[in-house]
Amino acid sequence: MVLYSMSSSIPDTRTRILQATCTLLEDSPQKTTRMADIAKAAGISRQAVYLHFSNRAELLIATTRFVDQTTDLATRLNPSRVADTGVERLEEFILAWGSHIPEIHPVAQALMAMKDSDAAANEAWSNRMQAMREGCAAAVQALVRDQVLMPEHSDAEATDILWTLLSVHNWELLTQECGWTQAQYVAKTIAMARRMLVCT
Amino acid sequence: MVLYSMSSSIPDTRTRILQATCTLLEDSPQKTTRMADIAKAAGISRQAVYLHFSNRAELLIATTRFVDQTTDLATRLNPSRVADTGVERLEEFILAWGSHIPEIHPVAQALMAMKDSDAAANEAWSNRMQAMREGCAAAVQALVRDQVLMPEHSDAEATDILWTLLSVHNWELLTQECGWTQAQYVAKTIAMARRMLVCT
DNA sequence: CCTTTTACTTGACATGGTGTCAATTGACAT
DNA sequence: ATGTCAATTGACACCATGTCAAGTAAAAGG
Structure with missing residues (x-):
């Protein structure tokens, strides 16, 4: 048992590693964060990281889950699930996911960078995107139910379009490269989704 | 089956390296292609590659230019430049660029994978995307001239939207992940661009 | 109080890809 | 014959990942 396990103080090592990973990935965007850097930031030896995560991919995957948990994505998605129309x-889904992107983005980028060289990383990210796709499909189904989905799209195509529109990469281009604010991104993305999917 | 014309001899080593790079990147998508693999495919020693290209990044950058040249992107863009309306x-630009993407995609992917670790690769790719953006801006200006650009977008925003819509990554998602055909991609992308940018 | 377990440390080392260097070869031109 | 050029070979440094063995300090538990 840990002496200071109560309400605060020092988090356990695993958590410190995850926090360090987040911090480093946030602070040094698009620079390769090494295992040694993470260890140093967590205040342990490089080798000790491997006592908690068997390899870099697993650490990054765990970090995505850690971020999900600390930012409570599930709760954030509630307004979409209970929407009437x-x-x-659709709009609540875009707002929820669009607000989540900036938070997972640093880890997502690191994970996506491993996609080509690491099968596990590839699959983990695919699964996440597949899960997100289900949110898109649900929103599209709600449009179908209300008979407002544009007739030129099949359900699958509409889902594909929304899924692509909401990709992390698009967020990256618009906010990082084009300099859009987060608010602008959300508002414009909602407008684009409506225009492309909802018949007027 | 005849790769080289009878009259001309075997292409020079530099060209063979570039061809080998293309072939390997096309054939083994999303797998790390090593310098040694390229050398072997070009029929030379690994070290000899460095007699022609100082490093991996430079080789990949040269390969993008090589692909541009062999597929004649400039000519392909002509119909857009001379369009009346x-x-x-806009439509001709999307057709030209959209048809070009599958050709540069293998190299583009390899280059983008180096973005985070190699400054030169990052800049080279940025420049390419910046050049493409000018095509987007020109198309948007043509819409402005005809007074058909949707009033809710500024010129810059419209350019940002088109530029993002036409990103290599979006092509990748729609054709690879969603299984769209190339024709479907072009047709739908044109439709989306019209709906988002052109007032009806 | 002594023993065991747990978490971590240190140092050493294998692996794999990139990039460099020196010495050498073989063809071709002058 | 000689010099140049392209390419070859083998060796090696670098760097990040991942592994292994031996050691330590402190908590757990009898």
Whole structure:
């Protein structure tokens, strides 16, 4: 048992590693963060990281879950799930996911960078995107139910379009490269989704 | 089956390296292609590659230019440049660029994978995307001239939207992950661009 | 109080890809 | 014959990941 396990103080090592990973990835965007850097930031030896995570990919995957948990993505998605109309569901979904992107983005980028060289990282990220796709599919179904989905798209195509529109990469281009604010990103993305998917 | 014309001899080593790079990147998508693999495919020693390209990044950058040249992107863009109406210009631009993407995609992917670790690769890719953005800006200007650009977008925003819509990554998601055909990609992308940018 | 377990440390080392260097070869031109 | 050029070979440094063995300090538990 840990002496200071109560309400605060020093988090356990595993958590400190995850926090260090987040911090480093946030602070040094698009620079390769090494295992040694993470260890140093967590205040342990490089080798000790491997006592908690068997390899870099697993650490990054665990970090995505850690971020999900600390930012409570599930709760954030609630307004979309309980929306009355299809359009509301769509808009709330975009707001929820769009607000989540900046938070997972640093880790997501690191994970995506491993995609080509690491099968586990590839699959982990695929699964996440697949899960997100289900949110898109649900929003599209709500539009279908309300009979407001544009007739030129099949359900699958509409889902594909929304899924692509909401990709992390698009967020990256618009906010990082084009300099859009987060608010602008959300507002414009909602407008684009409506225009592309909802018949007027 | 005949790779080289009878009259001309075997292409020079530099060209063979570039061809080998293309072939390998096309054939083994999303797998790390090593310098040694390229050398072997070009029929030379690994070290000899460095007699022609100082490092991996430079080789990949040269390969993008090589692909541009062999597929004649400039000519392909002509119909857009000479289009009468803004909408035509937009549509021809999407067709040209959208048809070009599958050709540069293998190299583009390899280059983008180096973005985070190699400054030169990052800049080279940025420049390419910046050049593409000018095509987007020109198409948007043509819409403005014809007074058909949707009033809710500024010129810059419209350019940002088109530029993002036409990103290599979006092509990748739609054709690789969602299984769209190339024709479907082009048709739908044109439709989306019109709906988002052109007032009806 | 002594023993065991747990978490971590240190140092050493294998692996794999990139990039460099020196010495050498073989063809071709002058 | 000689010099140049392209390429070869083998060796090696670098760097990040991941592994292994031996050691330590402190808490757990009898």
